Amino acid sequence: MPVNPELVGRVFPPTAPYLVGREKVREFARAVFADDPQHVDPAAAEALGYADVVAPPTFAMVIQDQTLQQLLAEPDSGIVLQNVLHAEQRFRYTRPIVAGDELTGTLSVTGIRAIGGNAMVTSEAEITDAAGAHVVTATSVLLVGEGEK
Known part of the structure; x- marks a missing residue:
């Protein structure tokens, strides 16, 4: 089944709220080798004017993944996960995630x-x-292959 062209313009319901935890930020920072102290040390983040540790820029993927799961679960999408390659990712921030x-x-x-x-x-x-204030727009491009014939 090819990708459904009627997906263009479709807007999915908002995800459940995700509370950003200090330890999750620290874990993510370690996983992506983001070694700036603001990502792991609350005092370093506070010295920069933040209330707590600052997530690395790619942390937004944690929340974006929840939205992409909605797309992948759409029965009429024509998207089969085994045929998907994450081709491109961009972030446009209003402010950092803390x-x-x-x-x-x-x-x-x-x-x-x-x-x-x-x-x-x-x-x-x-x-x-x-x-309700904008934090980041995460743009993703998925390459969806035909799969086996």
Whole structure:
């Protein structure tokens, strides 16, 4: 089943709020080799004007993943996980993610482009804080292959 072109423009419901924990930020920082003290030491983050440790920029993927799971679960999407390759990722920040933030993501499918028998599916996850203020837009491009014939 090819990717459903009617996905373009589809907006998914907001995800459940995700409370950013200090230890999760520290774990993520270690995993991605982000060794700046602001990512692990509350005092270093506070010295920079933040309330708690600051997540590395790619931490937004934790919340974006919840939105992408909604897309992958759509029965009419035509997207089969085993045929998906994460091709591109971008982030546009209003402010950094900090431990203590409660974040929600809302996914929109913004484009589908056919390339041979494959499809490039572009989506944007608008990630906001508990007050509804924009924190980051995470843009993802998935390469969806045809699979076996």
